[in-house]
Amino acid sequence: MYQKINEPIEAVVIFNGKKVEPVFFKWGNRQYRVKRVNLVHSERQGRDRQYIFSVSDDANAFRLRFSTETLKWTIEETASL
Amino acid sequence: MFAHVDMNSYFASVEQQANPHWRGRPLGVCAYLHKHGCVIAASIEAKKLGAKVGMSVDECRQVCPDMVFVQNDPPKYRAVTSRVFSLLHQISDKVEHYSIDEAFLDLKGWYRDEAEAAWSLARMRIRIQNEIGDWLKCSIGIAPSKFLAKLASDLKKPNGLVIITSDNLDETLSTLEIEDACGIGPRIRRRLNKLGIFSLLELKNYPVGNLMRVLGKAGWMWHERLHGRDVDRLEVAGERPPKSVGHSFCVPRRANEQGLIFPIMLRLAERAGRRLRSFGLLAKSMSVQVGFRGQTQNPSFFHPFENGSACSMAFGEPANDVFSLAHGTTELLRTVWDGKRAVSFLAVTFHDLVPPSGQIPLFVPSANIIAGTPFPHYAWERGTKASLAVDNIRDRYGEEAIIFASMLGLENDYAPDRIGFRKTEGVKVN
Numbered sequence: 155m156y157q158k159i160n161e162p163i164e165a166v167v168i169f170n171g172k173k174v175e176p177v178f179f180k181w182g183n184r185q186y187r188v189k190r191v192n193l194v195h196s197e198r199q200g201r202d203r204q205y206i207f208s209v210s211d212d213a214n215a216f217r218l219r220f221s222t223e224t225l226k227w228t229i230e231e232t233a234s235l
Numbered sequence: 236m237f238a239h240v241d242m243n244s245y246f247a248s249v250e251q252q253a254n255p256h257w258r259g260r261p262l263g264v265c266a267y268l269h270k271h272g273c274v275i276a277a278s279i280e281a282k283k284l285g286a287k288v289g290m291s292v293d294e295c296r297q298v299c300p301d302m303v304f305v306q307n308d309p310p311k312y313r314a315v316t317s318r319v320f321s322l323l324h325q326i327s328d329k330v331e332h333y334s335i336d337e338a339f340l341d342l343k344g345w346y347r348d349e350a351e352a353a354w355s356l357a358r359m360r361i362r363i364q365n366e367i368g369d370w371l372k373c374s375i376g377i378a379p380s381k382f383l384a385k386l387a388s389d390l391k392k393p394n395g396l397v398i399i400t401s402d403n404l405d406e407t408l409s410t411l412e413i414e415d416a417c418g419i420g421p422r423i424r425r426r427l428n429k430l431g432i433f434s435l436l437e438l439k440n441y442p443v444g445n446l447m448r449v450l451g452k453a454g455w456m457w458h459e460r461l462h463g464r465d466v467d468r469l470e471v472a473g474e475r476p477p478k479s480v481g482h483s484f485c486v487p488r489r490a491n492e493q494g495l496i497f498p499i500m501l502r503l504a505e506r507a508g509r510r511l512r513s514f515g516l517l518a519k520s521m522s523v524q525v526g527f528r529g530q531t532q533n534p535s536f537f538h539p540f541e542n543g544s545a546c547s548m549a550f551g552e553p554a555n556d557v558f559s560l561a562h563g564t565t566e567l568l569r570t571v572w573d574g575k576r577a578v579s580f581l582a583v584t585f586h587d588l589v590p591p592s593g594q595i596p597l598f599v600p601s602a603n604i605i606a607g608t609p610f611p612h613y614a615w616e617r618g619t620k621a622s623l624a625v626d627n628i629r630d631r632y633g634e635e636a637i638i639f640a641s642m643l644g645l646e647n648d649y650a651p652d653r654i655g656f657r658k659t660e661g662v663k664v665n
Contacts (some may be wrong), residue, residue, distance in 0.1 A: 190255065190267075192252055192253050192254070192255055192368070192531070193249070193252050193253040193311070193315070194367055195310065195311050195314030195315065196310075196314060197310040197314075199633045199634075200629065200630065200631050200632040200633035200636065201630065201631050201632075202633075206311070208252075208253035208254065210255050210256070212254075215253070215254040215255065215256055233254055233256065233257075234625065
């Protein structure tokens with residue numbers, strides 16, 4: 155099942171060498187553990203560079219967005235088996 | 236010595252990379268998520284089941300009921316291409332960005348022989364999988380010319396590595412049909428069949444004089460290509476400016492009902508205009524193409540006056556400012572569309588692109604070339620400066636930060652960002 159969401163989340167990240175990787179995020183009242191960061195890419199919206207993390211756990215895939223202008227995390231999409 | 240690197244089922248593989256639950260399943264990347272939407276990329280699994288690029292979503296569902304469909308995501312593909320091309324630039328100083336998922340590399344002077352080049356390219360492939368995504372696959376062809384390198388990379392998919400040398404050239408060509416060569420379609424094949432040529436090896440061995448009598452200069456080019464001689468120039472990224480810049484959109488039924496044809500057309504002109512200005516070029520002429528509902532085909536760039544309506548005009552002075560382009564677009568749309576017929580397709584193209592001459596004209600014919608009223612140069616200068624200011628605002632706050640009033644409320648899914656297979660704009664290399 156695929157869902158478009160666009161809701162703010164709280165995320166815990168690690169700085170791994172030159173990379174930043176989300177390890178946990180809290181959406182609603184639930185905490186999700188990121189098992190894999192599958193793809194990271196960036197987009198520009200004006201001067202705001204936004205990083206998009208395509209991550210997954212055992213059952214779901216999520217698309218998380220981090221804005222370097224507002225320093226906020228958003229969950230945009232989720233897809234489950 | 237040249238190499239050709241071709242990413243396999245590219246858009247679909249990138250989507251499968253982003254979502255591991257789609258891996259190993261048939262997946263189609265669509266231009267629009269609609270039953271008539273065209274599948275622009277099919278995963279390797281979908282291709283095995285009979286789904287092909289160019290089929291509609293409905294057609295794919297018939298051959299492959301379990302197929303998953305996703306809408307294309309251009310920024311994602313551009314970002315992955317940027318990273319892949321950045322790795323390729325570490326192998327050679329001359330890299331041609333042939334398309335969003337293909338590149339040619341001139342390896343002359345970098346490697347002693349094909350084996351050494353193959354070793355380096357195989358390592359590069361491992362780096363793509365380790366550093367960018369483990370689901371991304373690419374085919375590699377190595378040969379003495381660009382043409383043969385592309386032919387080689389097409390021989391083994393996915394994840395193939397094929398080397399063509401003078402020793403195995405005849406053996407390779409004997410297994411291929413004429414249409415396997417990039418650039419030979421049904422028309423040339425039919426002409427060659429009449430000469431008794433049915434395979435690429437037969438074409439290679441055909442006397443060049445006779446071939447030139449039938450195909451002209453192209454006959455000589457094919458003769459040279461098949462003998463492994465390099466007649467196709469490698470075009471390093473950014474070396475050649477574009478010949479035209481345009482944008483098109485398949486208009487849904489609801490846009491007609493809501494009266495959104497003019498706003499959509501303006502957005503197309505705005506998107507194409509932004510790209511035109513990013514190249515630093517001016518357009519000497521422009522055209523608008525409109526397809527109507529009930530037609531079997533939309534007007535195309537090559538046959539604009541068939542299957543619909545098209546109209547073109549020349550600017551009095553080459554232009555790229557927001558106001559001239561928008562004004563020209565709306566005037567041309569008024570010429571070809573009566574405002575009543577249901578529209579199914581819209582496109583705008585700016586042609587005859589030239590760099591700015593730096594000359595300020597005394598009198599400039601107004602953007603409304605159809606009316607032909609001249610206006611003084613200070614008005615033209617004001618328009619250019621205002622256009623620059625508009626671009627600055629968009630660079631800072633986003634594309635929709637400042638728009639024409641008639642575009643207010645136009646949803647983002649009308650005339651969205653598009654990606655073309657031969658377009659590598661926006662692909663940046665580190």
